[in-house]
Amino acid sequence: MVRILVPTARRLAAIALLTFCPAPAGAQTPQTPQKTTVAVESPHGWSVGGGVLATTFLGDCTDCEGAKYGHTYSVLATVGRALNARADVSGEVMFVASKSTSSDRIRVTFALASVQFRPWSSKGFFIRAGAGMSFVHNWVLENDGTDAAFRSKAFALAYGAGWEWRLARHLGAQVIGTHHVGALGDLETSNRTVENVVGNFWNVGAMLIIR
Numbered sequence: 001m002v003r004i005l006v007p008t009a010r011r012l013a014a015i016a017l018l019t020f021c022p023a024p025a026g027a028q029t030p031q032t033p034q035k036t037t038v039a040v041e042s043p044h045g046w047s048v049g050g051g052v053l054a055t056t057f058l059g060d061c062t063d064c065e066g067a068k069y070g071h072t073y074s075v076l077a078t079v080g081r082a083l084n085a086r087a088d089v090s091g092e093v094m095f096v097a098s099k100s101t102s103s104d105r106i107r108v109t110f111a112l113a114s115v116q117f118r119p120w121s122s123k124g125f126f127i128r129a130g131a132g133m134s135f136v137h138n139w140v141l142e143n144d145g146t147d148a149a150f151r152s153k154a155f156a157l158a159y160g161a162g163w164e165w166r167l168a169r170h171l172g173a174q175v176i177g178t179h180h181v182g183a184l185g186d187l188e189t190s191n192r193t194v195e196n197v198v199g200n201f202w203n204v205g206a207m208l209i210i211r
Contacts, residue, residue, distance in 0.1 A: 047088070049078040049174070051207030055096055058200045059184070072098040074203055080116070082211075088116040092130060092158075094180065096201055108199060109135045110156050110180055129159040134182030134199070156182040164209065172209040179203075 053074040074097075080090025094110040114130025134156035160178030167173055180201040 045082060045211065047078075047080050047082070047090075047209055047211040049207045049209040051076050051174070051176075051205050053176075053178075053203035053205030056202045057096065057098055060198045060200070070098055072096065074201070074205070076203075076205070076207065078207075085121050086118045090114050090116065094203075107137045108182060108184070108201070109137075110158065110182065111135070112156065112158055114158065124164040125161070126164060127159075127161045128178075131155075131157050134184065136182075136184050152184065154183040156180065160203075170211050172211065174207045174209060175205075176207060177202075177204045
């Protein structure tokens with residue numbers, strides 16, 4: 001009886017060891033870790049934005065005497081679409097309200113097509129450039145106290161840079177600085193006609209972006 005039980009016990013022990021052994025690692029499908037970068041969360045689709053900028057402007061002309069800077073504010077609105085993880089195209093409108101040295105009211109509206117590019121997809125830094133038209137609405141106070149309005153339009157350029165932060169999944173914030181240039185042509189003032197005016201507008205401000 002002893003000779004019969006010993007081999008049987010050995011077989012049972014071997015079966016128990018095979019039962020509790022883990023399955024071979026090769027039978028499991030390895031999981032490749034996903035790399036999370038800013039590029040994966042890059043903007044896509046349409047976007048709209050708006051903000052307020054502090055503006056310093058300078059008008060230069062053929063016979064202007066000395067540089068006279070002014071300070072005002074601007075309102076900037078954009079509508080765009082992402083081309084890829086780094087580049088966007090957009091249309092932008094910027095309103096600038098100001099007064100001349102003779103207290104004539106001047107409003108300049110920029111309507112531009114622009115491109116925004118991020119050199120590093122993992123960073124918020126971006127550069128942008130655009131071209132389009134500038135529209136000038138000039139209210140002139142005549143000698144008899146009445147207001148006369150003059151309108152003109154001209155070619156315009158803009159370039160700038162900034163930084164964007166993601167506040168939520170579809171909401172971002174930007175700080176931006178731009179330089180808008182418009183060949184405003186001849187402007188009427190209450191004193192005289194100013195010929196070949198080129199307007200320079202330096203802007204610094206903040207925007208909210210919805211993507």
